[in-house]
Amino acid sequence: MEPRIDRSPEVADEIKTTTCYMCACRCGIRVFLKDGQVRYIEGNRDHPVNKGVLCGKGSAGIMQHYAPSRLTAPLKRVGERGSGDYEEISWDEALALATDWLGTTRSKDPSRLAFFTGRDQSQSLTGWWASQFGTPNFAAHGGFCSVNMAAAGLYTFGGSFWEFGEPDWDRTEYFLLFGVAEDHASNPIKMGLGKLKERGVKVTAINPVRSGYGAIADEWVGIKPGTDGLFVAALIHELFEMRAIDLDYLVRYTNAPWLVIQSQGSADDGLFARDEEGNPLVHDTSTDALASGLLADVKPSLSGEFELADGRRAVPVFQLLAERFGSGAYAPDRVAAQTGLEADVIRRIARELAEAAFEKEVVLDIPWTDWAGRRHEKMIGRPVSMHAMRGISAHSNGFNTCRLIHLLQIILGSIDCPGGFRYKPPFPKAIPPHLKPAGKLGSVQPDTPLAGAPLGFVEGPEDLLVDEAGDPLRIDKAYSWDAPVAAHGLMHMVLNNAAKQDPYGLDVLFMYMANMSWNSSMNVQGVLDYLTAKDDNGDYKIPKIIYSDAYFSEMVPYADLILPDTTYLERWDCISLLDRPISEPDGPADSIRQPVVKPDRDVRPFQDVLIDLGGRLGLPGFTNEDGSAKYPGGYPDYIVNHERTPGVGPLAGWRGEDGSQYGKGAVNPDQLERYIENGCFNTHHLPDGQRFFKHANADYLEWAKSVGFIGSTEPIVFQLYSEPLQKFRLAAQGHGDIQPPDHHRRRIDMFFDPLPFWYAPFEGAMLEDGDYPLHAITQRPMHMYHSWGSQNAWLRQITAQNKLFMNREMAKELEIRDDDWVWIYSHIGRVKAQVALMEGVNSSTVWTWNAIGKRKGAWALDDDAPEATRGFLLNHLISELLPERDGGYRYSNSDPITGQAAWYDLRVRIEKADGDTADESLPRFEPLRRPNAPVTPDTLTFGSQFREGAQ
Amino acid sequence: MHPAYSVIFFTTASGAGYGLLCLIAGAILFDAVPRSTSFGLVVFALALGLVTAGLLSSTAHLGRPERAWRAFSQWRTSWLSREGVMAVITYVPAGLLALSWSFGGGGDSATALERVLAVLAILGSLVTLYCTGMIYASLKTIRHWHLGIVPINYIIFGVMTGAIAFLFLLNLFGVAGEGYVWVTSLLIAVGLVAKFLYWTKVDAAPPVSTAGNATGLGHLGKVRPFEAAHARRNFVMREMGYTVARKHVARLRNIVFLLAFGLPLLGVLLGLVGGTIAALFGSFFALVTAAVGIFVERWLFFAEAEHVVTTYYGAEAA
Amino acid sequence: MTSLPQTTEKKLGLVIDLDTCVGCQACVTSCKEWNTGGYSAPLSDQDPYGADPHGTWLNRVHAYEIGEGARSQAVHFPRSCLHCEEPDCVTVCPTGASYKRAEDGIVLVNPDTCIGCKLCSWACPYGAREYDYEVGVMRKCTLCVDRIYNENLPEEDRVPACVRACPTGARHFGDTGDPESDVSKLVAERGGYDLMPEMGYKPQNKYLPPRPRQNMKPAAPVEEAQRAPTTAGSALERLFSWADQQLSR
Ligand SMILES: Nc1nc2c(c(=O)[nH]1)N[C@H]1C(S)=C(S)[C@@H](COP(=O)(O)OP(=O)(O)OC[C@H]3O[C@@H](n4cnc5c(=O)[nH]c(N)nc54)[C@H](O)[C@@H]3O)O[C@H]1N2
Ligand SMILES: Nc1nc2c(c(=O)[nH]1)N[C@H]1C(S)=C(S)[C@@H](COP(=O)(O)OP(=O)(O)OC[C@H]3O[C@@H](n4cnc5c(=O)[nH]c(N)nc54)[C@H](O)[C@@H]3O)O[C@H]1N2
Ligand code: SF4
Ligand code: SF4
Ligand code: SF4
């Protein structure tokens, strides 16, 4: 007889919805609770981001939530930094201490506080807090993450890759994936690829490594790192050759016809010719006269030289484009060698793009009205889509390479059309968004808020944050001549600059959620030195460090005051449209986290703590006239009641007393309840007529303005030719009042090209090619999140050691076999690692999984954990500064325009570690010590408590 | 396959036990040994002792020994279950024979009942040994085991080691005759041939599967693991992924030939040339070497065995 | 009881699409998470924070490379119990703890009667059975028998946890014995296959092979035809005159 089994066991006492935070994708989850414990976590089917699915990390949330590495109480350092000598203190003491440190700094000089918030999902709060405090020194992780991607997009078409837009998965007929292993849109990309597979759409992956997404791609283009710009430019060249260009699209939506002043040496050379109102001029063929480019009914020329009123000459942007890409400079045969690709492959891919774009045209029977009031019966699309991420952006030429990809999308007419790449509202925005960085010279005053937001978008030298000498005003040198367009700041330079007191020293460094002493830093040893560096009086060069983490990471022992956070299942959070949105192309969306379990430790949500501190410090935004705290209820109180501008708050859904308004509306006290009723998210669905061509769609622009996404209903004209960049170049050439110090001129003049172009990544170009012949890069494992995945008892069973992957052929030449130990040399050091051989990797490239290597003692792992004994980081080899150059000044290892960290410029040499036979990775650091560390179990039987009849 | 010592000890010990049982029963059947209480007690005690010790140790590798009784239920399909059932059944004739022959009194020649019990004990022993062998021989997943010769060998090695033990006891009680020496030597020779045949068969047997057809992707090219499914060895690899280097195998095989067959044969034959002391010493020496030899043989039987599942984990074939 | 049922009413199983699987491990951890608190609770983990972390999992995903050099390809390969029709893992079991359900063909281990002799794991060619070192019994994929019929779950969620989680939709669940079922049609259309048919275990799970890659045909130079008509003048002049024609249409 078959045993009888219970086919319908009770699955939960209660199921609560909230938002996952095992990574930054922010999927909707349903948490199954049994006897007050987490039984199971599944994806929320209704949620816009993941529509029910859940990734490998999210499905291991239980082990993250119950990890023994969780911090348990506020800590105050009593020993030396790094020693791990702490005493547990009460929250009252912790907050008093922080208030004291921060208060003194604020009344002395607010900019001596640097507030950097890493993997922050509450940037609209933290940034607001910084500006209320009055320091310009605020940023999150964007600068070392992917600001090249964001900036290139926002300065070109008012949107961006990253998770700010996505391919039209349901309609696209051809998909190019550049340099993506996983990305933030972790589940959406997987769901999208699944759809393409179902429809049999060709997927082409451009990546030196073939893994994950590349494995299922129809074609893998194993490009040499840093050369995508050449590849893309060659595609553009071919499309010009084939006349596969959507001219109507260019005329309608881009500045291709705008006239550029050709007047060598004059202060406005290379700027747009404008009329009195400042409108850009075009040459109208119908009248054979100059006319405003913003008029609807002109028939502009795309080529030819035209005389301006003042007699000078001007040419359309298109002509300059054609001269750069139509000429042979970027012909496939020219770029083949450098990219390591066959010229014929490039030609074929160009042909496939053209075929998909122009022969598989998508037509939707959806009438719409463009910005000029012209009604169109149909929405016609070029079904070619692309996505790119850090393989493109994490190079010192990333900004330009990304601009090239956008140029490619645009000449094919594939932005925000059916089948193309679609904006997710609140994008598109003005190009660039009308938000300037605050903190100009003299504007930072004791006990005074900043005039505006610390981060923004410069439109020319006048917007830089520099002093008279042209030296940086921000600790990370963002918006200085080092990195003028540093829209996300340069978090990777803060410790270096602060310790060297260049441009100046700090009083307090306040960090949140960034493992800066380990995997998020370049040159780890150097960073550890900066964190512990002392001056002649024996005081730390970075006097005070406050840090909030939820777990015992490598960073914790280097802070002076540790504010322990909750886990993501224990707190309120708000994924706001004012921050990085989770919208869909068909409509904006935002969401919340609600606490689904109570903390069993003396920890507090960081946002609550920050708001509390704001009150104690008497920051205007956080206190009432009478000085009392404005949000005594902490974060949930703030989420509901804070208004950034009248009617606009952190959450867009259910505004107005009765919750009837969207986007703009009075505070609704029941807002959070409404979110919870709806599964902790809100989606606003755009009417059909607004779903595409948002950049020029009258109804959409109208609506977007009404909810405060954009300031005006003007069409958003794609800037193929970027005037702001030209303004910086002119300054470098000696024009205008604000000019770069001489040692910066050459660099600015060289890289601030108004048209995108390719140049060799810096590190490789500066080193003798022979010394470091190989490129070294990392990839994210889909099931691990940076450093924090390894504390997860389930995830680390999948990956507990990372190896250095090498091309099998290349390894033969070096006489290296599988599992051999090798030394990896870069210009700043060496790392010992174990090798794994593979076929699918570019023959001049080695790679490894990111952030698997751990420091002994961290994350509540045993000292002999493979992560620490056999795992390794490439970060030890990546310099935060470029190699020494004659002239002395060392720029950061970043993109010259945005300051994006150039992780993937790393060049290395591999040697067999014959001498050293020990099976262990190097370098090794002193094991970290943790005050009253928990005893970790040698066996886990999680779930036994849920067995029928179990207690 | 991972050689579990409990299982190795079990099969060697109970093997010898059943072998010994067969011989004493055979001897009784053919009145080839004078009835003696002391001798009877010792022989039967040793035989049943070995069997019992073996059976008990086999439960040591169970995750839930307290549930071992459940293993008797599935004799319809499971050789492991059948082995258990047969082992228990065999106790009955064996025990009765032991009692009757040791204490039953009467003349040297066995009674009719004793003859019946002897036949049953012999059959029980041989069938039990066969079941044990079939536990392995029935596994399609392991080409080194999935062979008709495997259960035969289990029987042969059991009877062989039993015979050596029996000879030793006969010598101990000074009742050994030349015939026994010849019989034992013959069994050892048979054992040697059997093991030799087994190894030639195994070495000739083609792999059951390859990484190519385990994944069903072989037609696309050579299949190589790129990323392991997990960081450390899981149960499957710990249990099924055990391997010994070729050169070790060769050496160990020779050790088996020497210890399990060569030396025991010499020891036994000593009984022909030397006097009783030499015979006693020789058979004791034979017993010890054979025991060790068969233990190594059994270890190798596991260690050499390749499981098809390893082809998912990087083995090109198994 | 270990005699196999003559026939089963259904042959429930998974159909796994190797053309779509990106190896994200979602099916692996969602399986672990559901089952460690479900029918097989717990699935214990040994040395979870130490040098040798390993535990009981019912589903694992391998990654393989096939072939050499430019023509090689990579495939991710999920592996769990295939719920075979004629599996020796059932018949070798001495206790009857390992059995195949007559109703749907699901192969289960009864955690209350298993003695942990491990013989069934020896009999499984597919490495689908994992011994629980802590509890001392054998574990295996249950096809989420405590989900697929569970009245406490909404209809649409009565599928295995791994299928529910898979972000790419590479996992399908259904009756592979019914030629009219969606999964059977998928198998037919995509040439789904059995693993190690030579074993004769007749898996109820099927695998869909990677589709032939598109446009991997050797790259051909763009034929002249596809290039723009060559009229007089420099390349750029020709380009511009083409643009003028286009716009003046
Ligand atoms: N070699 C190499 N280095 C890289 C990269 C690379 O590709 N290669 N990638 C770079 C990029 S893009 C990034 S974004 C960085 C990421 O690197 P980090 O920003 O350091 O990100 P994590 O490693 O995830 O660590 C964030 C910290 O947040 C803590 N944390 C986790 N959850 C919580 C919580 O709920 N509250 C609080 N307060 N803290 C929490 C973790 O314990 C950890 O200490 O790494 C960069 N470094
Ligand atoms: N599972 C998981 N998901 C994550 C994260 C995580 O840690 N784990 N981190 C999150 C964060 S902070 C970020 S920033 C995103 C990043 O998301 P991704 O951009 O996917 O991050 P990477 O893993 O750095 O992927 C970079 C890819 O580019 C390739 N590459 C490197 N150099 C080049 C090049 O020159 N050209 C081309 N074409 N390719 C190149 C690498 O091989 C790799 O495949 O992921 C987010 N999502
Ligand atoms: S992608 Fe995975 S980890 Fe990231 S939020 Fe979504 S479910 Fe959570
Ligand atoms: S969840 Fe789906 S895509 Fe991810 S590994 Fe499993 S089968 Fe493959
Ligand atoms: S896959 Fe293995 S465990 Fe599952 S039924 Fe088949 S033989 Fe048995």
Ligand code: SF4
């Ligand atoms: S381990 Fe359990 S299920 Fe497997 S054969 Fe033994 S008793 Fe049966």
Ligand code: SF4
């Ligand atoms: S069906 Fe259930 S038990 Fe089987 S692999 Fe999927 S999730 Fe795991």
Ligand SMILES: [Mo]
């Ligand atoms: Mo990042």
